[in-house]
Amino acid sequence: MSISSILKQDALAYHSEGKPGKIEVKPTKSTATQRDLSLAYSPGVAEPCLEIAAFPEKVYQYTAKGNLVGVISNGTAVLGLGNIGPEASKPVMEGKGVLFKIFADIDVFDLELNCLEPNDFVETVVRLEPTFGGINLEDIKSPECFEIEEKLKKRLKIPIMHDDQHGTAIISSAALINALEIVGKKINQARFVVSGAGAAAISCVKLYLQLGAKIENFLIFDKDGLVSKARTDLNPYVSPLACDAQEKRTLAEAMKGADVFLGLSVGNIISPDMVATMAKDPIVFAMANPTPEIGYLEAKAVRDDLIMATGRSDYPNQVNNVLGFPFIFRGALDVRASEINDEMKLAAAKALACLAKKPVPDIVNLAYNEKSISFGPDYIIPKPVDPRLITTVSMAVAKAAMDSGVATVQIKNWDEYEHQLAKRLGLDNQVMKFILKRAKSNPKRIVFADAQNLKVLKAVREVLDEGIAKPILLGNQAAIQAICEEHHIDLQGTEILDFKHPDSEPLLKEFADLFYEKRKRRGYTRWEAEKQVRKSNYFAAMMLETQRADGVISGLTKNYPEAIRPALQIIGKKPGVKKVAGMYLLLSKKGPLFFSDTTINFQPDVEDIVEITRLTGEAVERFNLQPRIALLSYSNFGSADGDDAIKMREATHILQKKYPKWLIEGEMQAHLAFDKELRQQNYPFATLGNETANTLIFPNLSAANIAYNLLKEAAEIEYIGPILLGLRKPVHVLQLGASVREIINMVAIAVVEAQTTE
Numbered sequence: 001m002s003i004s005s006i007l008k009q010d011a012l013a014y015h016s017e018g019k020p021g022k023i024e025v026k027p028t029k030s031t032a033t034q035r036d037l038s039l040a041y042s043p044g045v046a047e048p049c050l051e052i053a054a055f056p057e058k059v060y061q062y063t064a065k066g067n068l069v070g071v072i073s074n075g076t077a078v079l080g081l082g083n084i085g086p087e088a089s090k091p092v093m094e095g096k097g098v099l100f101k102i103f104a105d106i107d108v109f110d111l112e113l114n115c116l117e118p119n120d121f122v123e124t125v126v127r128l129e130p131t132f133g134g135i136n137l138e139d140i141k142s143p144e145c146f147e148i149e150e151k152l153k154k155r156l157k158i159p160i161m162h163d164d165q166h167g168t169a170i171i172s173s174a175a176l177i178n179a180l181e182i183v184g185k186k187i188n189q190a191r192f193v194v195s196g197a198g199a200a201a202i203s204c205v206k207l208y209l210q211l212g213a214k215i216e217n218f219l220i221f222d223k224d225g226l227v228s229k230a231r232t233d234l235n236p237y238v239s240p241l242a243c244d245a246q247e248k249r250t251l252a253e254a255m256k257g258a259d260v261f262l263g264l265s266v267g268n269i270i271s272p273d274m275v276a277t278m279a280k281d282p283i284v285f286a287m288a289n290p291t292p293e294i295g296y297l298e299a300k301a302v303r304d305d306l307i308m309a310t311g312r313s314d315y316p317n318q319v320n321n322v323l324g325f326p327f328i329f330r331g332a333l334d335v336r337a338s339e340i341n342d343e344m345k346l347a348a349a350k351a352l353a354c355l356a357k358k359p360v361p362d363i364v365n366l367a368y369n370e371k372s373i374s375f376g377p378d379y380i381i382p383k384p385v386d387p388r389l390i391t392t393v394s395m396a397v398a399k400a401a402m403d404s405g406v407a408t409v410q411i412k413n414w415d416e417y418e419h420q421l422a423k424r425l426g427l428d429n430q431v432m433k434f435i436l437k438r439a440k441s442n443p444k445r446i447v448f449a450d451a452q453n454l455k456v457l458k459a460v461r462e463v464l465d466e467g468i469a470k471p472i473l474l475g476n477q478a479a480i481q482a483i484c485e486e487h488h489i490d491l492q493g494t495e496i497l498d499f500k501h502p503d504s505e506p507l508l509k510e511f512a513d514l515f516y517e518k519r520k521r522r523g524y525t526r527w528e529a530e531k532q533v534r535k536s537n538y539f540a541a542m543m544l545e546t547q548r549a550d551g552v553i554s555g556l557t558k559n560y561p562e563a564i565r566p567a568l569q570i571i572g573k574k575p576g577v578k579k580v581a582g583m584y585l586l587l588s589k590k591g592p593l594f595f596s597d598t599t600i601n602f603q604p605d606v607e608d609i610v611e612i613t614r615l616t617g618e619a620v621e622r623f624n625l626q627p628r629i630a631l632l633s634y635s636n637f638g639s640a641d642g643d644d645a646i647k648m649r650e651a652t653h654i655l656q657k658k659y660p661k662w663l664i665e666g667e668m669q670a671h672l673a674f675d676k677e678l679r680q681q682n683y684p685f686a687t688l689g690n691e692t693a694n695t696l697i698f699p700n701l702s703a704a705n706i707a708y709n710l711l712k713e714a715a716e717i718e719y720i721g722p723i724l725l726g727l728r729k730p731v732h733v734l735q736l737g738a739s740v741r742e743i744i745n746m747v748a749i750a751v752v753e754a755q756t757t758e
């Protein structure tokens with residue numbers, strides 16, 4: 001089966017499974033009681049109707065209008081697929097709706113109009129104005145798209161943008177600014193070749209001209225060849241950009257010596273030979289979707305000095321309007337802008353270009369499975385999953401709207417606005433999203449030691465649905481089935497292993513022999529060994545040890561030391577590990593925070609702290625994050641001399657020498673781990689420098705345990721753990737009271753660990 005046929009099947013299955021399509025409408029208010037329904041609909045609904053009738057602006061207060069964007073197309077230029085019609089464009093428009101929602105929390109109605117005539121299109125959209133807070137025109141072919149947008153801009157009082165024109169121009173401008181900076185070329189001297197003279201291409205060229213590019217340095221091609229003044233077939237939007245050249249020049253000839261190639265046409269029309277003839281340090285943006293004008297690998301193969309971008313997510317430098325439209329509309333909606341003007345577009349482009357030069361947050365490295373993405377030829381533009389996009393771009397756009405006088409609502413408190421924007425995305429949840437994604441990429445066999453439990457079974461169902469792991473359930477088959485029947489849980493596709501059933505005797509005997517071998521010089525008789533492996537936690541650990549499973553999730557328990565004993569006795573520590581430890585991952589608004597040791601070592605000494613820190617740092621690296629470690633105490637860098645302060649200070653000195661690749665600092669009070677300004681003012685020597693810590697090491701179990709429990713209860717921070725560190729293979733013990741979601745998260749962690757310990 002070829003890769004493309006697998007992708008085709010996957011894509012079709014993705015769209016058709018469950019509810020067909022990718023998006024649904026959900027109520028935002030309670031509808032649980034009769035009273036709720038009377039408020040949501042008749043008679044209560046009459047009150048907001050009357051308020052809005054009296055004061056039309058109140059439509060923003062009492063309805064979803066202010067957060068609702070219409071994504072409207074007629075299907076005439078759908079991606080690079082051409083004029084495939086309104087129905088066929090619907091998957092793309094639903095897709096835009098999904099991106100609006102996940103990246104900027106904007107709700108979308110996608111509307112696919114059976115309408116080719118520009119005036120009819122305009123009249124239809126004008127009539128829809130009362131419904132929407134903004135209009136995103138999409139995949140409408142040129143030149144009709146220009147006329148449609150121009151007319152609508154004049155007629156509507158809500159922000160409207162043709163995404164293929166302006167979204168693309170904004171994103172590619174940001175990428176161009178940075179790419180030119182990297183190769184040290186000036187935009188006013190750069191020679192451009194453009195393939196495509198449609199919506200996207202024309203708008204990009206116009207914005208590049210505003211940025212300083214010279215029209216005489218452009219050679220633009222459409223289906224009929226070079227766009228030159230000699231041609232009589234050009235539409236009025238293209239003809240001002242036509243070049244003077246009289247002779248017929250081919251695309252291949254034009255590419256010779258060009259500094260920049262911009263592709264916004266169709267796939268596979270540029271050959272590697274053409275790229276080979278470009279000037280030194282060439283820039284190629286092959287942005288046709290889904291197939292670029294030239295593939296990333298083909299182009300890179302012929303030039304070492306090439307900066308290459310495509311519209312796709314599977315290679316570096318994705319120059320795609322997804323980086324713009326969610327955040328541009330977010331900013332425009334939040335200040336109720338009457339339009340999206342040039343000032344707002346330029347502000348977005350500049351904000352994007354600047355953002356690419358800033359250190360990349362952990363979460364982005366994690367998403368792309370990279371250690372440290374940084375500004376350079378392979379990273380000229382932020383990644384779409386960058387959580388800073390919503391704050392950076394939306395705030396820049398909102399500010400530009402206010403400064404240019406098109407905002408009808410003013411933002412007064414920018415800190416509060418920034419906080420609101422971050423909250424919209426629930427940024428705290430992103431790390432888990434990526435761990436789940438990684439688990440799904442290579443699901444492993446996870447044995448559940450205590451499967452006769454409703455929460456565990458519910459979690460198993462979700463694990464199966466999401467493809468996170470291949471669960472093996474230990475427990476009594478009849479008892480498990482009874483729970484499932486009572487609660488309508490379908491466990492089809494799961495292996496249930498009734499280890500107390502007579503059929504399991506041979507396995508039990510094998511496990512007893514192995515356990516006896518491992519522990520016979522630690523006081524166990526053969527009889528005792530057999531007794532132990534008949535307990536579910538021991539049996540599960542034996543499955544892991546004998547490669548019948550890749551990870552263990554032990555039962556919900558309050559007796560943690562007892563629950564981890566089988567793991568210690570059977571799996572044992574990794575070579576070179578002196579102590580095992582427990583770590584919690586807290587999904588805070590500041591990003592992921594790792595706390596250690598929260599579960600095992602009561603009163604660690606200096607050596608133990610060094611070992612706990614090493615294990616924790618290595619675990620953080622397994623999440624693909626760079627550990628930034630703070631050793632915590634009540635004292636700052638020698639300001640007090642109590643036992644714990646001295647211990648953490650000594651451990652810091654040892655760790656800094658032993659692990660120079662990590663940022664390690666201590667001893668310090670917890671707030672200094674985060675307040676980098678205060679730290680830099682008072683302790684400029686501290687190795688954390690301009691960074692906040694993401695890994696906190698506590699002086700003893702009480703401190704660590706109290707800290708994470710306080711945060712999770714008082715600050716309602718979601719957490720994952722305890723994650724057991726130092727064992728040869730993944731075994732995790734669920735805390736009593738763990739929710740279904742927490743169980744699923746632990747399963748994902750175990751799967752990712754199993755992937756990395758293969």
Ligand SMILES: NC(=O)C1=CN([C@@H]2O[C@H](COP(=O)(O)OP(=O)(O)OC[C@H]3O[C@@H](n4cnc5c(N)ncnc54)[C@H](OP(=O)(O)O)[C@@H]3O)[C@@H](O)[C@H]2O)C=CC1
Pocket residue numbers: 076077078079080081139140141142163164165168195196197198199200201221222223224263264265266267269287288289290310311319320321322
């Ligand atoms: N990465 C991104 O963010 C974005 C990418 N795009 C991509 O850009 C492309 C164009 O989209 P859009 O501008 O909206 O569509 P349009 O239909 O408005 O424009 C398409 C243009 O491509 C030209 N073209 C078609 N075939 C060729 C060819 N063989 N050689 C040279 N030019 C050709 C057309 O020429 P003619 O005028 O003669 O018909 C037309 O000028 C699509 O592939 C789309 O996916 C678009 C928006 C964003």
Ligand SMILES: CC(=O)C(=O)O
Pocket residue numbers: 078079080139163164288289311320321322
């Ligand atoms: C990305 C996009 O909008 C397009 O390819 O049409």
Ligand SMILES: [Mg+2]
Pocket residue numbers: 079138139163164
């Ligand atoms: Mg498009």
